[in-house]
Amino acid sequence: MxxxxxxxxxxxxxxxxxxxxxxxxxxxxxxxxxxxxxxxxxxxxxxxxxxxSSKEELFLALFDEHSARIVARITELIDSVADQDLTLQGLVEILADVDPAERDWYLVTTEFTLHAIRDPQAAWVLAQHDARLRAEIARGLTEHLHRTGRTLTVDADALARLLIAIREGGLAQSYVEPDQLPPGQLERLFLAPLLAALSTEDDTTTGGPAAVL
The missing domain is CATH 1.10.10.60 (Homeodomain-like)
Known part of the structure; x- marks a missing residue:
């Protein structure tokens, strides 16, 4: 070429x-x-x-680009916080942040998801891209929780599915009723106690419990 x-x-x-x-x-x-x-x-x-080759392939490229950008932004924000300063609530605040431009992406990905539900081939392909994103979320969540002094007690991939469901369901309600439920509000209210319930405190090098909040 x-x-x-x-x-x-x-x-x-x-x-x-x-x-x-x-x-x-x-x-x-x-x-x-x-x-x-x-x-x-x-x-x-x-x-x-x-x-x-098609609009579907174009969407999937958008999906991968968006996923990589979001994961990179969250990782950068979390990595900018020193280990001793990263708390569970602080981690949640970063995870709950929603860029105003996310609304356009939500509209696009929701419609394609509905298309995939009706089309088994599109569903199969989308599931592969979803799985790669979940793997990144599960890996990052495990590592970031460890920095707060906690270890997951549930399957990380299953928890990633739940967090995505909370995020997408919350955004649907927020975009319909923005004055009643600002984007990210559900995560800020409930994600810290949820993560605390689904993880356990690590022992420190001295044998005592790690500080979490």
Missing amino acids: PKGVTKRRPRTRAALLGAALEAFAEHGFHAASIEQICERAGYTRGAFYSNF
């Missing part, structure tokens, strides 16, 4: 992803056309098909 094409490809892909997120959020996954996405991005259908 010519050097110029190689250098342009990441920019083309990024522009198509950004345009797709806007188009999906505004018109819906099914209603948004490849032509609309290309027009927003400033590229041709040929550029689209040189990067993605």
Whole structure:
């Protein structure tokens, strides 16, 4: 492949992803056309098909990009806190933070999930991407809880499923009633006692219980 094409490809892909997120959020996954996405991005259908085989593949690329960005942001925020200063409630505050731009992603991913429920092949593919995200959540949660002096007593993957359900269910209610339930409020109210109930205090090097809150 010519050097110029190689250098342009990441920019083309990024522009198509950004345009797709806007188009999906505004018109819906099914209603948004490849032509609309290309027009927003400033590229041709040929550029689209040189990067993605379908709108489904494009969505899944958005899913992976969004997942990586969220995990990286949370990890960076938690890692910026010294071990001795990281408490369970402090961890929850970071996990409960919701960027205002998350609303668009919620609209897009919810519609695609409904599509996947109706389409077994789409469901199978989405499940693979969900599983990779859950693995990252489970790994990170285990490590971050350990920094607060606690060890999970339940399966980390199952807990990741529960946390995702709380997050997505809470956001659905928040976007319908934003004045009654600000995004992240359910996590701030209930996540710390939930995590405390599903974990146990570690012993410190001196044999005593670790401080949690």
